[in-house]
């Protein structure tokens with residue numbers, strides 16, 4: 290029997306401090322997540338300096354909890370992995386400094402992981418991945434269609450030209466009086482309301498695989514402001530359903546365009562917005578309607594948001610390839626697949 | 630006792646390994662190198678020069694701020710993680726006290742860090758029985774208010790440390806007879822940090838050890854200014 294690989298992984302790119310111990314890239318021994326949502330709710334969004342300060346408060350607690358819960362010692366650990374981008378530079382640096390320190394202190398190899406790759410590999414905890422597969426990555430920072438042709442080999446097929454989809458949810462949520470992060474609440478309201486406002490579906494006629502949400506966001510905000518001026522009361526559930534209806538049309542349209550061009554057996558949906566129930570139902574219904582033989586994979590809810598387990602899953606591939614970093618590793622806040 | 634000491638509070642990066650008062654290795658860089666890139670390679674190099682491994686170290690000493698927010702976070706994160714993961718003792722020393730260690734120990738020492746718009750991080754220190762003591766606590770202050778607090782001392786006994794050209798100008802207008810040591814002549818020295826650490830109580834709870842920023846973030850400042858109260862029962866960060 291081959292020896293198991295245990296990787297200690299760190300994630301701190303935004304407002305979650307997370308440390309995980311992952312076995313062979315697909316088994317979670319521990320995945321500690323400290324979230325700062327309550328702190329940033331005070332300000333209506335993530336404040337980078339506040340986030341960086343919280344990461345310093347949490348980091349060693351998360352390390353110790355992860356070790357305790359996994360019931361391992363440093364002798365059991367084979368490598369240390371960390372998100373080095375994209376993300377907020379001050380936040381990224383805390384995870385990077387802690388990971389480098391642990392690697393140095395225990396003489397372990399260091400692995401630098403792309404946060405976006407981590408999100409995609411959260412699917413590794415759900416199913417056996419079959420290459421090539423397609424990934425729809427939807428979060429507060431990203432909206433991308435990615436073709437994964439072999440372990441750790443990514444090709445971005447489409448990207449957002451303006452707002453990320455999760456960002457659009459937060460912005461229209463603010464107009465509806467919903468506190469950050471707004472995605473879950475808007476999803477719940479949308480389930481009750483009807484799509485009556487007919488907001489624009491940007492770029493669905495175009496042949497490319499890129500996304501745009503700023504036109505939709507503006508149309509939404511203008512509609513609400515206009516109603517305010519003429520003292521007209523709009524149904525908020527219908528507003529939410531109309532917004533989400535447009536979002537799902539855009540995401541679905543581009544995803545199936547991509548699948549037509551690049552046929553695969555698996556569609557992975559990852560990132561914070563993959564928790565959206567409307568999106569989950571819609572994609573499943575579209576696959577059934579089109580009679581496609583595609584396995585639709587969503588990470589469990591706990592692995593949709595930022596977490597270190599997904600970083601450990603991606604790191605396993607790099608570990609097997611011998612793709613190691615050294616102690617001079619720095620943050621790369623605007624890292625993307627195409628820059629690698 | 631073997632001490633590993635480092636400081637990244639400001640532009641210089643200083644690392645030292647000191648064994649019972651003897652400096653085994655000492656690296657200092659004044660170039661604009663990125664601390665996040667250099668700090669661990671520099672620590673590794675200092676240990677190699679000392680013929681020690683990190684396991685041989687008894688105590689980690691770090692300058693805990695005030696200073697550049699990102700800078701102090703880098704050193705503090707490395708220090709607390711290292712101390713925690715290897716179960717070593719950890720000592721945090723004020724970054725201003727470390728600057729005061731560069732002064733003439735017969736003077737009233739006023740270490741400074743320029744915080745722009747004629748503000749500074751500053752503290753007042755004096756050597757009592759051979760030990761550097763804090764006599765006015767470290768704070769973020771306007772230079773004008775600092776001068777009011779310093780009026781009680783004989784200006785001939787004052788020595789300002791780490792003054793930028795602008796702060797030097799303000800000081801010389803107010804106290805023409807005071808000593809002023811400029812920034813380029815008062816580089817923080819990790820060997821002195823190790824020395825100060827020997828007489829400082831180790832951190833009791835490493836998990837909750839954080840930098841001394843001496844300033845709220847702008848967002849928090851504005852939030853409190855709107856009349857919000859910090860609810861002691863609510864934790865802003867929670868494990869999920």
Ligand SMILES: [Zn+2]
Nearest residue numbers: 408428594595
């Ligand atoms: Zn993310």
